[in-house]
Structure formats: structure tokens, C-alpha cells
Amino acid sequence: MPFLREFWQLTVEMAPYLLFGLLAAGLLKVFLSPEAVARHLGGRGWREVFKAAIFGIPLPLCCCGVLPTGIALSRQGASRGATVAFLISTPQTGVDSILVTYGMLGPVLAVARPLTALVSGVIGGLLVEALASGRRIVSPDGGVSLCQVCQDEACLQRHSLGERLGAALRYGFGELLSEIALPLFGGLVIAALVAVILPPGLLGRLVSPGPGQLLLMVLAGLPLYMCSTASVPLAYALLLQGVSPGAALVFLMCGPATNTTAISVIGATLGWRTLLIFIFSIISVALASGYLLDTLWPQALTLGERLHSTPEGLALWAEVSGGLLLGLVFWHLSLKLRARLRKTPSCSCQSSCCSSHRRPG
Template structure:
């Protein structure tokens, strides 16, 4: 019974801390799909693959969205025709870092480790992008896809037999109000995209809560502490701890401080605060569902290998990093999102997941059953 209570506590805390950012991520995906013209996106990213990879990093790093929220945005980029290599750099660089966590990180862990976090994110993103380009299924066909909005405009311009460019507004068709555009964004985000990943998202959230529960019950904290000061083993210990845990970039900071008090090395702390958010299970389930196994393998390998390498480098200067870790202002940990907003986001997310699963699973199953019955 205690395990069940702990499970639901973990599940609730995961939803409470992440629902708002997940919803924002899907909303961002709708904005990319509906409001960002394909030609402008191509101009922003550029035609060079390597240049696009680094631009994907520069665009992704400042976004204050957790890894679970950034996956829908990456999916929208893919559907817009952006190469998988660029989507990989964008996704990996954003997943383990959020600008909203900078002040909390500085307060708890000091400036050096705070600065190392985006460095690890950038290197991981660059590595993932290059590897996807070299060994993955870089999306070459996507660049030939036509924007749905452009299709509808072309159809209209042809049907009204007028010789005018798509930018012309003489017939009134192209005059869409802000409310119309906002409805299109919401429709794409939560009626078209969300149902496709709702099952994967729910499975990931449940599995993350289950892993957190098991770690709480069976984690050998005493054994872990014996390896805390080892410059190499400590890296792998906290890496193994970070992967099953579902923590956003901000929430990972005070947890990491607990590991500091246990005597863990600064390199292992860096791995925990980057790899933990970047490898949360709910996000991983959506990545493998929408991008495929090869992309997923490169994605996870880039995060793990680069974080281990950077963690080892940080441990070479252990005294410098550990000497600066002090608690300056505990109040900075307080969430910038009010509790009421987070709670409303939880309710909305649960409703959307129920709707998505109903639409993609139950309705399709009933339709298939009716079809089979009809043809018996």
C-alpha cells in the first residue's frame, strides 16, 4: 500500500512540475506549423546542414521549455521539412537546459557549474546533429513538402481564376483574423498533433513515476555514498540515477545539492543536472515514436557520451568547482509558475491525454470492429 501511495505522489509531482511546460511545448509546435512560413524557416535555418545544426542549437538553447515540451516543437520542425540533423541539434541542446533554471543553478551550484550546463548542451546538440547527418536518416524529402496553408491558398487562387500572387489580398481570402489564426494553432497543437503522441506521453509519465517509486524504495544510498568521491565511478553512478528520474532542469538543482552534501564530485553533479532532464522517459517515448529507432539511438548516445566526457573534464578541476558551491538564496528555488496555474495545467493535460487516447485508440478500435463485423 505504501508503494502505491508513493507512486501516485511521484506521478502527481511529475504532472505538477511539467504539465504547464508540456502544454507550452505543444502550443509552440502549433505556432511553428501555422504561423511560421516554410520559406522563412528555411531562410532562418539556411541550406547548409552544418550551419543549420549550429543555428538549431542557437535557437534551442534560449527556449525556457523542458525536454517533454520541446519534443512537439521538434516534431513540428520535422513536419515543416527541416532535416533530422537540425531537429536533433535543436532537440538535444534544449532538452537538458532551460534559461529559467539559470538563477536557481547560480544560487545553489555557483557560476562555473551554471556556465558548464549550456556548454554541455551545445556540445551534445552539435554531436547529435552531426551524427544524424552522417549515420542517420537525415530527412531529405522534407524540404520538398508543401505547407498546408500554401496548398489551400494555391487552390483558392486557381479556383477564382484570378492572376494574382499569393500575397495579394484583393479577394479577401487571405485576410484571416488573429482569432482565426489562434484557433488554427490550437487545432493543430491539441487536436491533430497531441492525440498522435498522447499514448506515448502517458506511458512515459507512468513509467517515470514507477521508476521514481522503485528508486525511493530500493535505492542503496549507503553504497552510493562509498563511490561519491571517485572521479570516474561517481560519473556513472549519478548517470544511472538521473536516467529513470523525471526532473525538469530547475527541479534537478536542489536534488543535485543533496548529492553535493553526500560528497559527489562536481562532474557527476553536472551529469545529473544535464542528463536527468535530457533523458526523461516521457520525452524519450515520444522521440522514438516520431523520429525512429536510429534517431533515438543517436539522440541518447550523444547525451550520455558527451555528458560523461564533460563530467570527467570538470572533475580534473574538482577543487575549483567545489569551492564555489554555496547556497546563496534558497528562495530562488520557488517556482516562477504559480501553483494555481500548474494545477490547472495538470487538469488540462489529463483531459487532453484522455481525449487523445480515446480518439486514437478506442474510436479506431470500434471502427475496426464495425468494419470486421460488416465483412463477416
């Protein structure tokens, strides 16, 4: 069946990079806590803005989990500009999404993506420092800090290396994968359907590559609620439909960084002037980066260059990785479905995103 073949091939392309990225994300989560990041980035000035943006690029924080971490930055003395730089760069990328971008879309986009996130974060932070400096964010719940290993608020013990590695595996292949399982599966399904059903290059013929395509990707990405990893299969589908690599980059940057929920929360927390700078920085840098990519590397990814080209030496590992990834994704989806059927509250981003919103019972 063509759809199943395409779906499996897409999964095989992504799986080795995503599994390694999930492991790396788990290690970052355990060994580089949000509190540690906050301690290192406390302070004011352009250096703190730059460090906040670059620190956020590899961190495995989703768009709902990045706000409590930004609050932690502010509590440790970070300026509003540094906080905004972190809030911009972090959800746009992550070590897992960078690796998946490399596996599915190639090295040019894999490099362009974190560079764009860095530039947009720095510009947004500097603009906030210049135009919207003011009071720092105040945590509404007192800033409860959890141990990254046992998730205990009152943990004082030193965890062994084995305990830390176990916590990293539980986070990467448990909590983080659970968070992205549904959008990831949906993105793969959409990409496979587009490849099988629609004629290649259809969107490119309807909207020619250029400013029109770039603006279209902004409109498509802004309201969507998606994580940086799950956006990659959707970008792949758009490339098959004839959008330029620069337009795909615009979609990859605007989609994960903004959505209607995040916009309302950031506006209420940081102020509407800061929100306007936040949105302007993301859109303007994404458009400029997309235009630059199309100008400098117009052949970064073409329709004739299909990405189903796993090296022979990695073919077996890719097949095994694809089966493992699908098994884990279906397992997490089954847990979500079971929770939904039982009508029990289910949060796919438990400790990393919601811990700061919990109140003691």
C-alpha cells in the same frame, strides 16, 4: 524546525533567479515562436545543426513540448540532423534553469550546463547527418499552428505590446510554472530532507569521486522524468552528499534530456538508429564534460562552501521573492489537486506541449 528552515533557505536562494527566468521564458515564448525558429533553421548542413542546437538552449520547452517544435523544424525543411540537435539541446537547459543553476549551484555549473548542451546537440546532429540521414518527420495532425498570444488557430490580428506582455506573464507564471510546480516542490523537499537527515558526504564516501560516480549519475538520470529547472535542487542534494561537481553536471544533463516516455516517442518518430545516436550523444558528452569539470575545477563547489550566501543588499528581495514563489507554487498545486479530485483531465503543459496533439472536436 530544521527542515522548514532548510526548505525556506533553499527557496530563497532559488526564487529571485527563477522568477526572473520565468519572465524571460514568457517573453521568449511570445516574441520567438516555434514557427519563427523553424523558418530561420530550415536547411541542411553543419551550420543549421549548430544554429538548431544554440537556438534550443534558452527556449522554455519541456521534454514533451520539444517534439512538436522539432516536427515544425522538419516541416520547414530542416535536416534530420538539425532536428535532432534541437531535440537534444532544448530540454537540457532553458533560460529559467540556467539562472536557477547560477543561484543555487554557482557560476561554474551555470556556464558548464549550456555549453554541454550545445556540444551534445551539435555532436548528435552531426552524427545523425552522417549515419542516419533519411526521411523527414511527418506531422500526424497536419501541423496546426497557434497564435502565441491568444492561442487561436485562425488569428490574423496584430496584437499590441501590452497584449504580448500579458501573454508572456500568463505563460511564464501560469502555464510554465504550473508544469514544473510539482517536480520543483518535490526537489526542494528532497534537498531539504537530505540536508537535515543524512550526514554530509555520505554518498561520496560510498562511491568515491571519479568514473564510478559519473556512471552512477547517468543511471540515476536516464529514466527520471524531470524538467531542467526542477533537477537543480536534486543536484544540490547530491552535492551535499559528496558527489563531485562533474557528477552533478552529468545528472543535470542526463535527467531532463531523457526519460522512458521521450525515448519511446523519439524511437517511434525518428527511428531506432537515430534514437541510439540521440542517447549516445547525451551520455558521452555528459560524461566527458563531467570528467573535464572535475579535472579543471575540482573545487567548483565543495561541501564546506554552503550556498546560503545571499548578498545583504538582495536579502529583502530574496525573502519577498521566496514568499511569492511559494505562493504561486501552492496555488498551482491546489489547482492540480482540485482537478484530480473532480476527476477532470488536467494537462500541466497545455498549449505549449499539447496543442499539436489536439484534434478538432
